[in-house]
Amino acid sequence: MKFYISVDMEGIAGILFKEQIYRGEMFYEESRRLLTDEVNAVVEALAQSGATEVVVKDAHGSGFNLLYGSLHPAATLAAGALPLANRFPGLDETFAGALLIGYHAMAGTRDAILEHTFSYADILELALNGEPIGEIGIDALLFGRSGVPVVFVSGDDKTCAEAQRQLGAVFTYETKRATGRHSGLLKAPKRVLAEIGDAVKEAVNRRGACRPYSLPGPYDMRIEYTSTNLADARALESDGVRRVGGRALALRDDNLPRLLARTFS
Numbered sequence: 001m002k003f004y005i006s007v008d009m010e011g012i013a014g015i016l017f018k019e020q021i022y023r024g025e026m027f028y029e030e031s032r033r034l035l036t037d038e039v040n041a042v043v044e045a046l047a048q049s050g051a052t053e054v055v056v057k058d059a060h061g062s063g064f065n066l067l068y069g070s071l072h073p074a075a076t077l078a079a080g081a082l083p084l085a086n087r088f089p090g091l092d093e094t095f096a097g098a099l100l101i102g103y104h105a106m107a108g109t110r111d112a113i114l115e116h117t118f119s120y121a122d123i124l125e126l127a128l129n130g131e132p133i134g135e136i137g138i139d140a141l142l143f144g145r146s147g148v149p150v151v152f153v154s155g156d157d158k159t160c161a162e163a164q165r166q167l168g169a170v171f172t173y174e175t176k177r178a179t180g181r182h183s184g185l186l187k188a189p190k191r192v193l194a195e196i197g198d199a200v201k202e203a204v205n206r207r208g209a210c211r212p213y214s215l216p217g218p219y220d221m222r223i224e225y226t227s228t229n230l231a232d233a234r235a236l237e238s239d240g241v242r243r244v245g246g247r248a249l250a251l252r253d254d255n256l257p258r259l260l261a262r263t264f265s
Helices: 028-048 135-145 155-166 189-205 229-233 256-263
Strands: 002-009 053-058 075-079 095-103 123-128 149-154 169-180 183-186 219-225 250-252
Touching: 028 053, 028 095, 028 189, 075 155, 095 135, 095 155, 095 189, 095 229, 095 256, 123 135, 135 149, 135 155, 135 256, 149 155, 149 189, 169 189, 169 219, 219 256, 229 250, 250 256
Parallel strands: 002 053, 002 095, 053 075, 095 149, 149 169
Antiparallel strands: 123 219, 169 183, 219 250
16 A cells, blocks of 8 residues: 655644644754654554555655654655645555645634644635645645545644645644644644554544545636735736635636646646
8 A cells, every 4th residue: 555645844743833734943853853753653554554655745845844854764755946836746556545744724713723724824714616725625625636535634633624624535634723823832742743643543444435535627716815916926927817805816627736826826
């Protein structure tokens, strides 16, 4: 069995503040260790469940956050920033499932820790075919294009609730209970390391209940930016873009990766 892990940082145990997730900030190096330890616990659980290959995509920011020298030996690392349309290198239909580790809720989610959708600074809301969507939904669609179901999602309670609403049959694990963007009840990282492996094993055992996530095309994307000048600039970059508000643009395409490339170019 082969599994693909996409790992973000905001939903990792012990992480609450922006000072923990940006390179150069005083707590960032500690967060890299927390991130790596949690990913290693997931990889170990997959290995114990019979995985023959585990690809780990560092999907936070620059794609250069994990402590590579400390990564579990069973993992193959996909590192570095990539265009959203080519977000998961090496992905194909031979993978039995995908796991989203350390994820966060979509922009605008009430009482969610470090909520956003791809950009804290630029994006207020993203909607696909008339429904709000975040990174969980977008990434699940990208995995689904290769016929790979998302079988496991971890993060705060708002993240887990979003995953269940969006994907239906998916196993989730809460690393913390959010009470605000920078507040919550955080499980001790050592507790999470002790628990998350069993949760992953259960997800592997139940993976047959999960189906690849898909939406029929054509695709209509609406993106609302944080300022009118961002919409001004984007409106001039692509043909077929409609201005639907001072800060919002709409794009339509029958090819999802191409639409994402146009949206986030």
